[in-house]
Amino acid sequence: MSSNDAFVELLSLSKSASKTLATATTATKNAALEDIALALEGAVPEIVAANERDLARGAANDIGEGLLDRLKLDEDRIRGLASAVREIIALPDPVGEVVRGSTLQNGITIQQTRVPFGVIGAIYEARPNVTVDIAALALKSGNAAVLRGGSAAEESNRVLVRLMQEAIRRVGISPWAVQTIDEYGREGAARLMRARGLVDVLIPRGSAGLIATVVNESTVPVIETGAGIVHVYIDATADEAMAHAIAVNAKTHRPSVCNSAETLLIHRDAAKRMLPSVLDALSLRGVALLGDERARGAGATGVATDETWATEHLDLEMGVRVVDSLDEAIAHIDTYSTKHTETIVTNDFANAERFLAEVDSAVVMVNASTRFTDGGEFGFGAEVGISTQKMHARGPMGLAELTSTKWLVRGTGQIR
C-alpha cells in the first residue's frame, strides 16, 4: 500500500480517532451513545427510505426471504436499535479496569490495566442492525470501528453511519471513530483483512463461509464468532421430564440462533426408557427428525447421514443418534461439534464431571438448556457475540473482550 493511498488514509483517520477515543471519559462516551440513540429515533423516515431501496434491490436480485428479513429495518426495529444503544450506556466501562497489580520487592508498582484495542474492523453481511451494534459496543470500549457491511445493505448502512458520525461529532469525538468502507466493495474487505498495523482486531459476523474467508485471508488478528453445531446428550440415568424439557427447549425455543441444539444423542438405556416420547414431544413442536437406524426405530422419520451431523440447520430439523456409551457420545461430539456449546442430561455424578472435563467446547453444561450460552444470560449485558476460538475470548463475549491490556509501571529510579 502506498502511503498516499486513499484507503490507507481512511484507515489512518480511524487510527488517529482511536487515539483520542482511548482516553475519552466514560461520560463523554455515554453522551455520544445517547446522541446516537436520539439520532436514530429522530431519523426513522430517512432510515426506512434508504432501507426500502436496499430491500427493493434485494428483491430484484432474488436474495431470498430469510436475507430480506434480516435486511429489513422498520420503525419498531429502529427503536429497538436505539434501546440496544441505551443498554450499552448502562454497562460499566471496561477501560481503565486494573486486572491485576502488585508491588515488586524493589518498590516498583505494576498494574495490568484494560485499554481499548484501537481500531476494530467488522465484516458482516446484510445486517444493518450490526452496523449500529458494533459501532456502539466499540465506542463504549474506546475503540474506533471500521465497518464493512456488504453491498446488500449499503444504502441503509450509509445513512446509519452518517447519523452516528454526526452524533459523536456533536459531543466532540472525531467522526472518523465510526466509518464504513462499503464504497470500496470486495476489494475494501480484502484490504481491511491485510491492514495489519492500522486495524487491531477483526470481527467477522455472518455465514460460516464468510468467517472461514476472514480467518484464512486475514493477517489482522481475528475474533471468530462461529457457528453452533450444538449437542444435547441424554445419558443413561437422565430424568425423563428433565430430558424432555431440555431437548425441546434447546431445539425449539429459537431455532435460528447459534446456541440452539442441532443433534440429539441418547444412551441406549435412556433410549429404551424415553426416546419415543422425547421424539414425540419434538415432533409435536414441528421438528423434522433425522435418525440413525435405532432412532428411526423409535420414531425418527428421516434418515441421518454424516452430513446431518455436520450441518448447522438453524431450523426445525434435528439429527438423532443412539449411542452405546458416554465415550461414544463424547467421540461423536469431538468429531462434529463446532465447539460452541454441549449439554449432558444425567443424574450420574461421575459422568457429569467427565463430560465437563473432556468435552472441548466454549461452554459445557450439565442439566441445563444450551440456550443459556448468551452474554445477556451470563450477566454481561451486551451481546458482542459468542467466540468459538480459544485465544483471547471463548464463549459469550462482553465489553471486556473488546479490550486489550497494558502494563503501567511506576518507579522511583529503579535499575537492574
Added chain:
Amino acid sequence: MSSNDAFVELLSLSKSASKTLATATTATKNAALEDIALALEGAVPEIVAANERDLARGAANDIGEGLLDRLKLDEDRIRGLASAVREIIALPDPVGEVVRGSTLQNGITIQQTRVPFGVIGAIYEARPNVTVDIAALALKSGNAAVLRGGSAAEESNRVLVRLMQEAIRRVGISPWAVQTIDEYGREGAARLMRARGLVDVLIPRGSAGLIATVVNESTVPVIETGAGIVHVYIDATADEAMAHAIAVNAKTHRPSVCNSAETLLIHRDAAKRMLPSVLDALSLRGVALLGDERARGAGATGVATDETWATEHLDLEMGVRVVDSLDEAIAHIDTYSTKHTETIVTNDFANAERFLAEVDSAVVMVNASTRFTDGGEFGFGAEVGISTQKMHARGPMGLAELTSTKWLVRGTGQIR
C-alpha cells in the same frame, strides 16, 4: 491434506495426546518434568555429541559467530536447561483455575475455568534451549507441543525430543505430547502454519523476519513475541542522576535482549542540563551514539537516520534525539516503537500520567529501567516470552497465557 497423509497423522497423534494431557494431574505433569530434568543431566555426552555435529555443520556453512553461540550446548548449558525445567515444576499449575464464576438468578452456576489450549506449535531457529523450554512450559500447562526448531539445530533437537519423549512415557504420558517436525523441513513449517483444527496456537520465536512470515502465512492463531525498539525519554524535569542510571542500565545491562533500550529521546531543556554527561556515561560503557543534529552537538559521534530509529540494534549502539516537547517524544515513539516497552524519566506528575495514558505499548514505565519488562521480574516465574500483540496476551507471558478457558455450567434442569 488427505486424511492418510503422514504429516496429518503426526499432528493427529499430538491432538490425541493433548486430550489425555488436558486432564493429567499436576503431580503427574511435575513427575514428567522431573524425569525430563534427570534425563537431560544423564545424557550430557550424548547431547553434546549431537550438538557438536550441528556446530560443525554450522561452521562449515559459515553461519556466523552469533548463531553458533546460540546453537551451542555444553555441559553447563545443559545443566542450566535442567534447572529451568525444575523451576517450572515449582510454578503453580494454571489448569483448573476458576477465573470468574457466579450463580445466575435461576440457580445455574457458571464457572470460567482455565483449560489448556490443546496443541501448541513452536517455530524457532537455531536455539536448542527453546526445544526444552517450550516443551516443558507446554507440558506444565497441559498442552502438547509440536516443535519446528530449524535445520541448524536438527541433531541436537532430535536427541532432546527423544529424551523428553522417553521421560514422559515413563510417567504414563503419551510420548506424542512432545514431538518435532524437523524432518519435514520448510514444507513442515508451512504446513504447521496451515494446520488449523489440529494445532490450537502457534508461537514463533526468533528474528523479525521469521515472526513476520508466521504472522502472514498462518491460519492458526499466533502469539507474536516481537522485537523491541524500546525508548527511554528524559523529560524536562528529570532528575539527572536518575536519568543517567536508567539510560545506562536500559542500554548496557544486557544489550542483546528485547527489553534493552535502542533510542534515547531527551527534552531540549533536559538536554541543556545533562545531555553531554549522559552521552559521556554511555560512551564510557562502550555505546556507539548515533545522534540527530542537536545530539551531535552534545557529544554523539555518529549520524542518526530514519533507519536508526527503526532498527533494533541488540548491541552497544543507540540513537539519540533531542525533542522540543513531550508531544514530539510521544509522536516519535508512535512512529518507530515496536510497542514493547517505553519509559519516561520525569518529575512532572501530569507528564508522567500523559505518557502512561498515551503511549500504546505493552509496558509503559515511569522512572524505571526498561529491563524490568520480564516474566521473572514481574513475578510470573517462567519466561514464556513477551507478547507485543494486543490479543490474548500483552507483555510478559506466564503459564496462564498458555491456556484458554472454558465455561462449566451446572444446572438442575433449567430451560429458557
